[in-house]
Amino acid sequence: PFNHMLNSYYMDPSDPFYEICQRVIRDMTQYGVCVLNNFLGKDQGLLVLNEVLKMYRSGIFTAGQLVSSPGSTEAQTIRSDRITWIDGKEPQCFHIRQLISKVDNIILRANKMANNGKMGDFVINGRTKAMVACYPGLGSHYVKHVDNPNKDGRCITAIYYLNLDWDVKRYGGLLRVFPEGTNQVADIAPIFDRMLFFWSDRRNPHEVQPAYSTRYAITLWYFDAHEREEALRKYKERGQPSSSK
Ligand SMILES: Cn1c(O)c(C(=O)NCC(=O)O)c(=O)c2ccccc21
Numbered sequence: 001p002f003n004h005m006l007n008s009y010y011m012d013p014s015d016p017f018y019e020i021c022q023r024v025i026r027d028m029t030q031y032g033v034c035v036l037n038n039f040l041g042k043d044q045g046l047l048v049l050n051e052v053l054k055m056y057r058s059g060i061f062t063a064g065q066l067v068s069s070p071g072s073t074e075a076q077t078i079r080s081d082r083i084t085w086i087d088g089k090e091p092q093c094f095h096i097r098q099l100i101s102k103v104d105n106i107i108l109r110a111n112k113m114a115n116n117g118k119m120g121d122f123v124i125n126g127r128t129k130a131m132v133a134c135y136p137g138l139g140s141h142y143v144k145h146v147d148n149p150n151k152d153g154r155c156i157t158a159i160y161y162l163n164l165d166w167d168v169k170r171y172g173g174l175l176r177v178f179p180e181g182t183n184q185v186a187d188i189a190p191i192f193d194r195m196l197f198f199w200s201d202r203r204n205p206h207e208v209q210p211a212y213s214t215r216y217a218i219t220l221w222y223f224d225a226h227e228r229e230e231a232l233r234k235y236k237e238r239g240q241p242s243s244s245k
């Protein structure tokens with residue numbers, strides 16, 4: 001036990017993030033999924049939401065793929081998710097940048113606090129830009145998938161939801177996670193100021209069920225140092241585009 005203490009990064013329990021990091025480590029280790037509610041608090045959450053709404057109105061989001069289910073008519077073709085990538089340094093993204101740095105702090109400290117400075121055997125040393133996504137409603141959804149099925153380096157998916165008064169019974173838009181090795185599913189409502197973490201690999205296939213109101217989220221993917229280095233090495237060898245930014 002003593003050398004275990006030596007290895008693990010001792011964080012001062014009075015540190016504001018101490019409780020949250022303990023919670024993240026425990027849930028990620030036990031379930032591979034972690035939900036934190038009231039992550040920023042209402043005021044800060046609203047400031048982030050307003051920045052996203054302004055961005056959305058400015059038209060910088062992609063048009064979103066046209067998704068038509070087989071045999072559907074033109075009218076049934078719906079627009080799927082619309083996204084834009086930001087690094088948070090853009091003007092008008094001050095509060096989004098503060099959100100990102102809070103998530104960075106928690107992930108990096110939790111990683112250090114976990115035994116031997118590893119959380120789930122990953123050493124986290126970087127992340128993608130932030131992907132801001134909007135499902136325009138009208139049944140827009142995202143089919144069941146794994147974020148990182150082939151070791152592109154991404155180990156943790158972090159999603160921040162921005163949807164005030166979201167009622168799954170009326171608006172759908174549920175995130176359903178199908179954790180590997182169990183028939184249990186995890187249904188996560190995309191409610192305002194909710195932060196979600198889950199392992200990005202094959203342990204967590206998930207889908208976004210059809211949404212009937214506009215559904216906003218901000219996603220960050222954190223890299224494992226070794227897996228990312230390997231992925232980039234292979235990418236250089238084969239000259240194939242490595243996924244995600
Ligand atoms: C828009 N959108 C996504 O919403 C999810 C995803 O899994 N979202 C889960 C959620 O919003 O609850 C994705 O994983 C995703 C991956 C690439 C491009 C866009 C993407």
Ligand SMILES: [Mn+2]
Nearest residue numbers: 145146147206
């Ligand atoms: Mn996903």
